[in-house]
Amino acid sequence: xxxxxxxxxxxxxxxxxxxxxxxxxxxxxxxxxxxxxxxxxxxxxxxxxxxxxxxxxxxxxxxxxxxxxxxxxxxxxxxxxxxxxxxxxxxxxxxxxxxxxxxxxxxxxxxxxxxxxxxxxxxxxxxxxxxxxxxxxxxxxxxxxxxxxxxxxxxxxxxxxxxxxxxxxxxxxxxxxxxxxxxxxxxxxxxxxxxxxxxxxxxxxxxxxxxxxxxxxxxxxxxxxxxxxxxxxxxxxxxxxxxxxxxxxxxxxxxxxxxxxxxxxxxxxxxxxxxxxxxxxxxxxxxxxxxxxxxxxxxxxxxxxxxxxxxxxxxxxxxxxxxxxxxxxxxxxxxxxxxxxxxxxxxxxxxxxxxxxxxxxxxxxxxxxxxxxxxxxxxxxxxxxxxxxxxxxxxxxxxxxxxxxxxxxxxxxxxxxxxxxxxxxxxxxxxxxxxxxxxxxxxxxxxxxxxxxxxxxxxxxxxxxxxxxxxxxxxxxxxxxxxxxxxxxxxxxxxxxxxxxxxxxxxxxxxxxxxxxxxxxxxxxxxxxxxxxxxxxxxxxxxxxxxxxxxxxxxxxxxxxxxxxxxxxxxxxxxxxxxxxxxxxxxxxxxxxxxxxxxxxxxxxxxxxxxxxxxxxxxxxxxxxxxxxxxxxxxxxxxxxxxxxxxxxxxxxxxxxxx
Amino acid sequence: xxxxxxxxxxxxxxxxxxxxxxxxxxxxxxxxxxxxxxxxxxxxxxxxxxxxxxxxxxxxxxxxxxxxxxxxxxxxxxxxxxxxxxxxxxxxxxxxxxxxxxxxxxxxxxxxxxxxxxxxxxxxxxxxxxxxxxxxxxxxxxxxxxxxxxxxxxxx
Numbered sequence: 068x069x070x071x072x073x074x075x076x077x078x079x080x081x082x083x084x085x086x087x088x089x090x091x092x093x094x095x096x097x098x099x100x101x102x103x104x105x106x107x108x109x110x111x112x113x114x115x116x117x118x119x120x121x122x123x124x125x126x127x128x129x130x131x132x133x134x135x136x137x138x139x140x141x142x143x144x145x146x147x148x149x150x151x152x153x154x155x156x157x158x159x160x161x162x163x164x165x166x167x168x169x170x171x172x173x174x175x176x177x178x179x180x181x182x183x184x185x186x187x188x189x190x191x192x193x194x195x196x197x198x199x200x201x202x203x204x205x206x207x208x209x210x211x212x213x214x215x216x217x218x219x220x221x222x223x224x225x226x227x228x229x230x231x232x233x234x235x236x237x238x239x240x241x242x243x244x245x246x247x248x249x250x251x252x253x254x255x256x257x258x259x260x261x262x263x264x265x266x267x268x269x270x271x272x273x274x275x276x277x278x279x280x281x282x283x284x285x286x287x288x289x290x291x292x293x294x295x296x297x298x299x300x301x302x303x304x305x306x307x308x309x310x311x312x313x314x315x316x317x318x319x320x321x322x323x324x325x326x327x328x329x330x331x332x333x334x335x336x337x338x339x340x341x342x343x344x345x346x347x348x349x350x351x352x353x354x355x356x357x358x359x360x361x362x363x364x365x366x367x368x369x370x371x372x373x374x375x376x377x378x379x380x381x382x383x384x385x386x387x388x389x390x391x392x393x394x395x396x397x398x399x400x401x402x403x404x405x406x407x408x409x410x411x412x413x414x415x416x417x418x419x420x421x422x423x424x425x426x427x428x429x430x431x432x433x434x435x436x437x438x439x440x441x442x443x444x445x446x447x448x449x450x451x452x453x454x455x456x457x458x459x460x461x462x463x464x465x466x467x468x469x470x471x472x473x474x475x476x477x478x479x480x481x482x483x484x485x486x487x488x489x490x491x492x493x494x495x496x497x498x499x500x501x502x503x504x505x506x507x508x509x510x511x512x513x514x515x516x517x518x519x520x521x522x523x524x525x526x527x528x529x530x531x532x533x534x535x536x537x538x539x540x541x542x543x544x545x546x547x548x549x550x551x552x553x554x555x556x557x558x559x560x561x562x563x564x565x566x567x568x569x570x571x572x573x574x575x576x577x578x579x580x581x582x583x584x585x586x587x588x589x590x591x592x593x594x595x596x597x598x599x600x601x602x603x604x605x606x607x608x609x610x611x612x613x614x615x616x617x618x619x620x621x622x623x624x625x626x627x628x629x630x631x632x633x634x635x636x637x638x639x640x641x642x643x644x645x646x647x648x649x650x651x652x653x654x655x656x657x658x659x660x661x662x663x664x665x666x667x668x669x670x671x672x673x674x675x676x677x678x679x680x681x682x683x684x685x686x687x688x689x690x691x692x693x694x695x696x697x698x699x700x701x702x703x704x705x706x707x708x709x710x711x712x713x714x715x716x717x718x719x720x721x722x723x724x725x726x
Numbered sequence: 727x728x729x730x731x732x733x734x735x736x737x738x739x740x741x742x743x744x745x746x747x748x749x750x751x752x753x754x755x756x757x758x759x760x761x762x763x764x765x766x767x768x769x770x771x772x773x774x775x776x777x778x779x780x781x782x783x784x785x786x787x788x789x790x791x792x793x794x795x796x797x798x799x800x801x802x803x804x805x806x807x808x809x810x811x812x813x814x815x816x817x818x819x820x821x822x823x824x825x826x827x828x829x830x831x832x833x834x835x836x837x838x839x840x841x842x843x844x845x846x847x848x849x850x851x852x853x854x855x856x857x858x859x860x861x862x863x864x865x866x867x868x869x870x871x872x873x874x875x876x877x878x879x880x881x882x
Contacts, residue, residue: 301784302747302782304782307777307778307782308777309776309777309778310776310777405855408855411852419848423841423844423845423848424841426840426844427837427840427841427844430836430837430840431836431837434832434833434836434837435833438830438832438833442829442830446829448818448829449817449818449819450818450819450821450824450829450830451771451777451818451819451820451821451822451824452822452823452824452833453771453777453779453822453823454768454779454822455768455769455822455823456822456823456824456833459823460834460837464837464841588748588749588750588753589750590750590751668749669749677749677750679747679748
């Protein structure tokens, strides 16, 4: 009964979605407020229905209802409760349901909080949002229905893929989807603006919070995915330039560019056409990412979904929305009036520079990801594009971007003074150079480039600090004035500095862990000791443990530094009987921002076990930097100007019920 | 979710043994040769894996390739000779960094081309806008009337 209800709720959502796709637009044409307002109710109701549908599927998983096909294929009665929850989206059908859940959530947000939006704009935005929703409801209902029943209910499920039985599955996909799907709002706003043929600074002010929120989720989503792969895959890598990763990086790059160009549009009423185009492209890249992964086009083994009907369906959605969006853009964009002139050397100019390099970086990833597919389809020649290619092409673009980054916020709008800014950045230059010298002094010439990378990272961090110091007048003015000025600074200014600081942190972590990490691969017998970067690790032997649905071999290591015991590390291997597979659980020990990393290999005939040991200096900065970036985004989002929705009346607080 | 696919795939390939990538018995005695072998391994693709280098992969084929690279290095090959040898045997597919060749023209050429084209486009539009659009256009008669109506004090 419950799966049928969930299925029915989804069909109802589609019906509402079809109404919402048409009626508000008619209302906007005929200036009929009632018809336009309908969109608000249907958007909220759509969310309620999809949430019901999702809840129904979750209920099937939690109660282990193996009469439902996807539950049977991806769950097991012995799994811990948390994985019963997360396995809802640990498969193709469920993850698409999560996709539309988030899509309808964003639609409901616009409906609920967009009180100050002009009526026609809101009607158009919600209608476009509903077009996307309908396409994906249809996709789920026609090709990927998660509620299909089996004629005969099996006694036991086939278990979730063991590698997915991890907390990472609870965090990474929802965040990533919030980011991907969040960009649909920017898309809908862009299409609505094109339909109306009108766009102004207020438009940018409405779009920015949504873009910012989506960007924050995507940033952390990518970072958490990276950390998950880092501790799961067992060789300490954190980014592989794999097509599936690139699929999430492309919308991030385009979205970052969009954030910055929307600033120009909001403040100076310039770059309108470009911002609209970026909004369309960003969501298009999200759709392309969905297509790449969901259609199985990358390789047959790579995706969950190998069914060609699904691939063709998503391709149709892709063509419809990207093609339609770009055609509409080509037709209507020339009608949009350009505003706001600026000199090349100015804040606007710096943001244009940012956009040029970010979009080129995005194009590089795009070409690198799709070129092998295109070449093979056209000529049959097979080539590989991997890390070494991207390091060589993407790397320099990012270095240029990082170098220019501290200049942007210090330049004045309209016409800036490059020399003056360079003088104000003297401290940052000095910090950067000192960092280069220090890196050479400490690490020697292992790598020539890495110390300069460290210098660049420190220069960007110092630049972010200099910006804040300048604005608050720290060191020049009395403390009271500084405090007042700091409080008076717009939150978005703080957000900029914090986010720029964050990306420099990530860069530092990537360089440090990638260049100066140490690694040992050894075969060890119990009671043997191995040393690594000043730590002594003694192997105490292997014990067997039993988990809820697996058995594990756990290797026990005692870690000492200069004879002082620091703790125990236990890398393990888990064997899952339900799928007859095993996973590798690395052991991590934090040392400052660095980590010791142990991964367990095979047991040899002579009783020794293969062990990989790593020391990764400052590796945590990679992901901490992403969290700092998100925090910067949150600061910016809390800026008064950008606050989503109407300001809440202060009296509301008094109405809260007493606890 | 994308990462799931990657992880799931890796598990599918690695699963039966959960072995490590580079195994202790593969490592060469000569640290310089070993360092070169590791560097080369990062540029070579494990052909049965999804975009993984043989340095990262635990697949049996990757192990064979790693041993082959070490064999060639021990025999006195230069890095380039090792790469050529592997390309001759397995085709360009084995290289994670495609060569500068005609068929890869767009791959290598498009990003720098886009950057330069973007710069030129920006330069041209900036110049054109500076010369054409220095002054805001004057208000039309209708617009002036509207302004007058807005400025006039309300009477009601």
